[in-house]
Amino acid sequence: MAFSPTRVIRSHIEPESAYHRSEPDTGDHLPVRLDWNESPYGLSPKAQKAYDEFRSGNIYPAIDQAPLRQALAEYLGVSDERIIVGAGLDDVINTLAMTIVDPGTEVIISEPTFGVYRSLFELHGAQVTDIPLGGAPDHALPTQGIIDRVSTNTRLIIICNPNNPTGTLFPREEIVRIIESVDCLVAIDEAYAEFSGVSHTDLAERYENVITLRTMSKFAGLAGFRVGYGVFPGALMPWFRRAAPAFFNVSAVSAAVAIASLQDLDHLRANAERTVAERNRLSAKLAAIDGVTVYPSATNFVLVAMPGDDGSRYVDALAAEGLLVRGYREPGLRHCIRISIGLPEHHDRLIEVLRREVANVLSGAVRA
Numbered sequence: 001m002a003f004s005p006t007r008v009i010r011s012h013i014e015p016e017s018a019y020h021r022s023e024p025d026t027g028d029h030l031p032v033r034l035d036w037n038e039s040p041y042g043l044s045p046k047a048q049k050a051y052d053e054f055r056s057g058n059i060y061p062a063i064d065q066a067p068l069r070q071a072l073a074e075y076l077g078v079s080d081e082r083i084i085v086g087a088g089l090d091d092v093i094n095t096l097a098m099t100i101v102d103p104g105t106e107v108i109i110s111e112p113t114f115g116v117y118r119s120l121f122e123l124h125g126a127q128v129t130d131i132p133l134g135g136a137p138d139h140a141l142p143t144q145g146i147i148d149r150v151s152t153n154t155r156l157i158i159i160c161n162p163n164n165p166t167g168t169l170f171p172r173e174e175i176v177r178i179i180e181s182v183d184c185l186v187a188i189d190e191a192y193a194e195f196s197g198v199s200h201t202d203l204a205e206r207y208e209n210v211i212t213l214r215t216m217s218k219f220a221g222l223a224g225f226r227v228g229y230g231v232f233p234g235a236l237m238p239w240f241r242r243a244a245p246a247f248f249n250v251s252a253v254s255a256a257v258a259i260a261s262l263q264d265l266d267h268l269r270a271n272a273e274r275t276v277a278e279r280n281r282l283s284a285k286l287a288a289i290d291g292v293t294v295y296p297s298a299t300n301f302v303l304v305a306m307p308g309d310d311g312s313r314y315v316d317a318l319a320a321e322g323l324l325v326r327g328y329r330e331p332g333l334r335h336c337i338r339i340s341i342g343l344p345e346h347h348d349r350l351i352e353v354l355r356r357e358v359a360n361v362l363s364g365a366v367r368a
């Protein structure tokens with residue numbers, strides 16, 4: 001009998017378009033990744049040593065990932081009983097979705113924001129509602145709009161703070177106002193907290209409906225090891241732990257490297273400071289180019305509005321020089337590019353290319 005994929009696929013899942021995975025052409029250049037908000041630095045010395053000395057790949061990870069959860073709890077100053085870890089923060093968000101989404105459950109987000117929220121919660125059958133951020137340059141959190149939208153069907157509000165891709169750090173009072181005005185969960189995604197110097201983990205201690213989400217991918221430079229975590233409400237932990245996969249999907253080597261990284265905080269904090277200093281230098285250089293607007297960022301990336309109405313010309317020109325940055329197809333962001341903070345020498349090359357491209361566009365030599 002003929003087999004049809006749609007006979008077995010969940011009815012609400014759309015196939016992914018091939019476009020999603022295509023990489024820009026960097027010709028003969030070795031690509032410099034300034035498009036995924038990774039750290040440009042290698043492992044910290046203690047993490048590198050733990051990695052080099054790791055010998056026990058034949059053994060399952062520690063039961064419950066207890067040592068990793070304890071190390072993270074100590075780092076944040078919270079109880080390890082409330083920490084869930086995962087193979088990257090994406091995986092922790094997946095555990096959250098598995099635990100709270102019934103078909104049609106509403107999840108509120110404010111776009112433009114981290115694309116995984118919509119795609120992952122929709123995959124689980126949630127109705128994802130966008131209460132959009134305010135316009136540029138402030139990209140303000142639509143506090144009242146979010147509060148007004150919450151109904152008995154709403155189970156979760158996600159606030160990405162600082163927000164990806166705008167880089168915006170929202171005022172704490174606004175977040176607290178949302179938390180105090182609703183009876184659903186409020187998840188604060190703090191993937192970039194270490195670059196903003198602001199954390200709201202204490203809100204997860206103070207309010208029963210707050211989750212804070214964190215990752216070792218960014219400031220700790222462990223993106224390839226996939227270690228994320230979250231602080232969850234104590235009363236809900238029995239359910240979240242029921243949904244979390246065995247060993248929380250964190251490999252033994254990733255756990256060892258993450259624990260060692262947390263013993264090297266001075267080193268990691270110095271890297272974060274270097275990143276922030278370089279972000280400020282890059283932002284000033286970009287802002288000095290005619291027609292370019294750099295939005296304030298509290299993260300390890302900057303969102304930049306470029307002259308013309310299509311940023312893809314700049315993405316392609318940079319890719320041709322081996323510099324990968326992120327472009328957007330969404331209407332409000334089509335003229336923008338997002339640049340991850342890498343090394344100064346990469347940024348110097350990037351500035352040169354952008355100066356040249358902008359001059360071409362502004363002189364009318366090409367249409368952007």
Ligand SMILES: Cc1ncc(COP(=O)(O)O)c(C=O)c1O
Pocket residue numbers: 036037087088089090091114160164189191214215216217223226227228
């Ligand atoms: C806001 C935000 N949350 C979560 C993640 C996922 O991080 P992880 O690498 O831990 O899965 C990212 C990654 O870019 C992000 O930008």
